[in-house]
Amino acid sequence: xxxxxFSSRLQPVALAGLKFCKNRYGxxxxxVEEEIDSNISWRPSFYMKPNPxxxxxxxxxxxxxxxxxxxxxxxxxxxxxxISILLVCxxxxxxxxxxxxxxxxxxxxxxxxxxxDEGNRAxxxxxxxxxxxxxxxxxxxxxxxxxxxxxxxxxxxxxxxxITNEGQxxxxxxxxxxxxxxxxxxxxxxxxxxxxxxLSKATADIIDELYSLKDFREHRAALGGARDFAKEYRNTxxxxxxxxxxxxxxxxxxxxxxxxxxxxxxxxxxxxxxKAYSSRINVT
Amino acid sequence: MKSExxxxxxxxxxxxxxxxxxxxxxxxRPEEIxxxxxxxxxxxxxxxxxxYQEGGHYILIDGERRWRCALKxxxxxxxxxxxxxxxxxDNLLLMFNIHALREQWDYFTIxxxxxxxxxxxxxxxxxxxxxxxxxxxxGLTRGQIRRCLFLIDLPKKYKDELVRELSLPKKLQxxxxxxxxxxxxxxxxxxxxxxxxxxxxxxxxxxLIAKFKTGVIGNITDFRMLSKIATAVDxxxxxxxxARTSIATIFNADNKIGIEEVYxxxxxxxxxxxxxxxxxxxxxxxxxxxxxxxxxxxxKLRASLKQLRQAIDKVLED
Numbered sequence: 001x002x003x004x005x006f007s008s009r010l011q012p013v014a015l016a017g018l019k020f021c022k023n024r025y026g027x028x029x030x031x032v033e034e035e036i037d038s039n040i041s042w043r044p045s046f047y048m049k050p051n052p053x054x055x056x057x058x059x060x061x062x063x064x065x066x067x068x069x070x071x072x073x074x075x076x077x078x079x080x081x082x083i084s085i086l087l088v089c090x091x092x093x094x095x096x097x098x099x100x101x102x103x104x105x106x107x108x109x110x111x112x113x114x115x116x117d118e119g120n121r122a123x124x125x126x127x128x129x130x131x132x133x134x135x136x137x138x139x140x141x142x143x144x145x146x147x148x149x150x151x152x153x154x155x156x157x158x159x160x161x162x163i164t165n166e167g168q169x170x171x172x173x174x175x176x177x178x179x180x181x182x183x184x185x186x187x188x189x190x191x192x193x194x195x196x197x198x199l200s201k202a203t204a205d206i207i208d209e210l211y212s213l214k215d216f217r218e219h220r221a222a223l224g225g226a227r228d229f230a231k232e233y234r235n236t237x238x239x240x241x242x243x244x245x246x247x248x249x250x251x252x253x254x255x256x257x258x259x260x261x262x263x264x265x266x267x268x269x270x271x272x273x274x275k276a277y278s279s280r281i282n283v284t
Numbered sequence: 285m286k287s288e289x290x291x292x293x294x295x296x297x298x299x300x301x302x303x304x305x306x307x308x309x310x311x312x313r314p315e316e317i318x319x320x321x322x323x324x325x326x327x328x329x330x331x332x333x334x335x336y337q338e339g340g341h342y343i344l345i346d347g348e349r350r351w352r353c354a355l356k357x358x359x360x361x362x363x364x365x366x367x368x369x370x371x372x373x374d375n376l377l378l379m380f381n382i383h384a385l386r387e388q389w390d391y392f393t394i395x396x397x398x399x400x401x402x403x404x405x406x407x408x409x410x411x412x413x414x415x416x417x418x419x420x421x422x423g424l425t426r427g428q429i430r431r432c433l434f435l436i437d438l439p440k441k442y443k444d445e446l447v448r449e450l451s452l453p454k455k456l457q458x459x460x461x462x463x464x465x466x467x468x469x470x471x472x473x474x475x476x477x478x479x480x481x482x483x484x485x486x487x488x489x490x491x492l493i494a495k496f497k498t499g500v501i502g503n504i505t506d507f508r509m510l511s512k513i514a515t516a517v518d519x520x521x522x523x524x525x526x527a528r529t530s531i532a533t534i535f536n537a538d539n540k541i542g543i544e545e546v547y548x549x550x551x552x553x554x555x556x557x558x559x560x561x562x563x564x565x566x567x568x569x570x571x572x573x574x575x576x577x578x579x580x581x582x583x584k585l586r587a588s589l590k591q592l593r594q595a596i597d598k599v600l601e602d
Contacts, residue, residue, distance in 0.1 A: 005303065005352060007310075007311065007312070007451045008447075008451060009448070009451040009452070010451075033355070035358045038358070038360070040358060041325065041357050041358050041359075042356065042357065042358055043355060043356055043357075043358045061314055062314050062452075062453050063314035063315065063318065063453065066314055066317075066318060067317070067318030067319075067321050067322055068318075068321060068356050068357070071321070071322075071325055071357065092452075092456055093453060093456070096453075096455060096456055
């Protein structure tokens with residue numbers, strides 16, 4: 001019988017959590033209390049494979065941040081396959097964290113949360129993305145230093161989207177890069193270095209045009225980085241992984257893409273400062 | 285699989301191990317498991333578990349937490365001491381003794397299986413064990429066995445409530461085993477000393493539980509005051525009707541009066557006076573022993589006695 005080592009209190013929680021996940025992710029590849037891989041020091045309470053490029057694994061516990069998740073997180077982060085990890089816990093355990101200290105910690109470390117109330121109703125409190133794609137707020141904060149407060153706010157907004165939907169989050173970060181490129185282009189137009197027609201072009205073409213200008217010779221490194229990024233992240237976001245290999249590739253690209261977006265934005269911002277252009281950007 | 289006849293140390297797959305249905309332990313607290321898991325992750329399993337072989341798998345005698353951690357950590361093998369299959373009584377007693385010498389179980393865990401120990405003891409040896417034999421067999425002290433008896437005798441409804449509470453994480457628990465033990469002890473005292481004060485024991489339990497949960501009864505040690513109210517008939521010489529009225533006030537669900545309030549307001553002073561009278565008796569006894577040999581009096585004690593005399597004179601002065 002599944003979950004027979006659970007207490008009488010946790011068994012219904014596990015069953016309700018499993019039912020919820022079956023409805024949400026399907027039953028493909030469903031395994032109960034079995035290993036995902038011999039290299040991962042964790043047997044989840046259950047896991048399933050909603051698509052060939054994703055495993056959703058759940059740990060049922062009476063603890064809001066069970067020690068095994070810290071161990072599992074370490075192994076899963078390094079594992080070459082996208083695995084999202086959800087904690088399934090009783091609602092009263094979730095509610096007892098009145099200051100949400102542990103809940104915040106759990107989210108910050110990339111885990112999702114499902115609660116189950118006394119009536120066995122399961123609710124997804126917090127969605128999550130595969131752990132290897134997760135970018136913690138601490139990492140984000142350290143990457144953001146050097147940007148303007150407005151740019152930081154924009155990246156934090158994209159990050160909030162990223163932690164539950166990596167594609168949309170990365171797209172948001174890409175739009176900030178585009179806005180900075182546009183700001184540079186506007187500056188170039190105002191200095192009559194190029195014609196206003198540049199502003200109606202696609203980002204990659206704007207970058208190419210700026211790149212070719214003599215006045216931007218000193219800034220080709222920053223522009224070249226932006227050009228590569230624009231090409232790369234668009235592909236990453238637009239094309240869902242069709243197999244495990246592509247999924248693994250996407251893992252790396254999403255996370256590093258978001259960090260790249262911040263770093264490229266810093267370089268582009270430096271261009272704006274040096275050229276004394278307005279750094280006001282609009283992201284729609 | 286070869287059948288083992290004597291103890292043997294082997295590395296076996298956790299998947300081949302089954303839990304022992306006789307394991308009295310009911311609650312595996314996440315915080316305890318976390319600590320053990322972190323240690324096993326770092327240092328491995330240093331102490332082998334104990335199992336016996338049955339068919340194609342092994343049954344746990346000792347080490348369920350280590351086995352659970354091994355499964356959770358996806359360990360490929362676990363060191364195990366394989367023993368011959370014990371008799372049903374030995375199977376249970378082995379687990380009691382292992383825990384009596386090491387980390388103790390919850391009282392409810394023990395209480396839940398003590399009746400089984402008694403029955404198996406009777407079946408194998410022909411008679412029911414007395415308290416001493418039970419203590420020797422299980423490794424529990426007599427005091428522990430008596431505390432367990434309070435829980436064994438609880439009506440099912442309250443046992444279920446206790447199980448529900450104990451299965452909660454520690455910080456969500458409102459009622460503990462100690463609460464029930466203290467409450468039952470005081471109720472027993474009342475039943476012995478002022479039987480007319482408890483018409484319906486379950487109703488009294490319900491009120492006490494409700495008052496404790498709402499904070500009207502502030503501490504589980506307050507039940508000791510309830511016992512003292514019941515023994516006040518003998519100890520303080522108060523009338524039974526006075527004790528009964530006081531207990532009835534506490535057992536009344538319609539008020540918000542707790543044990544401490546009743547005790548301090550109606551009995552506290554008398555108990556304090558009784559305590560002081562007993563202290564004075566021992567001072568007088570001591571002084572009588574000294575007699576006229578004043579040299580035996582320590583300087584400090586002499587000064588204290590002088591102070592006491594002045595205080596007494598002041599109180600008794602007309």
